[in-house]
Amino acid sequence: MLVNQFLFLAALLFCIGVYGVIARKNAVLVLMSIELILNAVNLNFVAFAFAMETQDGHTFALYIIAIAAAEVGVGLGLVLLIFRNRRTISLDDLSEMKG
């Protein structure tokens, strides 16, 4: 197995996630795209840990998983709050802070 096959897969997942963040309007779907991006980064960490025969990458990957869980919890809490106040979670409608 090459190092690059995992890195290319991670790069592809990352780019699909970036497309999702740009293209989606529904806040829940944007959060899902962010999960894709975080998973791509994790795959890179574990691939490098295997290539260099250390365990540091695994530790970082575990920390990122924990941070991602916290991020989804707070993110969905915010989405629920926005929905309760505005009756919509379309990100295009949240433009009060536009200059």
Add this chain to the structure above:
Amino acid sequence: MVAQNIGFAIIATIMVIAAIRVVTTSNVVHAALWLVVVLAGVAAQYILLAAEFVAVTQVLVYIGAVMVLFLFGTMLTRSRIGVNSGLNNRYSNLGIPVAMVLFAAMSLALADSFGTEKLPSDGSLVTTQQISDQIFGPYLLPFWALSFVLLAAVIGAIVLARKD
């Protein structure tokens, strides 16, 4: 080695198709279920990379907890369950060239810097004991910080989602 490469290719193909479905499907619940396929594929790649503890954590935390959160979020925000147009921006096609250019730049950089560098063929399994020695040894301080982040996130989510 050949068997591992075939396994990688099959799982990677499924993952990429599922990831594209996540960002293109017109149904929020289907997107969540396709995301499960991607996350399970990532867990399978971890096993291929001899990272059993990270793979198990991926299944427990992502497929177990995060997906339930997403499905709850979908349910509570009453995104219409069923085919739902209007999930994309007006300028959603702008994302395609951005992602393409980003992938081209990353591919060039990767091909240039790693070329045909091989993974060690006799990589040993990373045991849970080694990972715990890492977490409770050199990485103890970030572990504490992470505990506080999780605590703050739990309290924050409760405060935000509370009625009144």
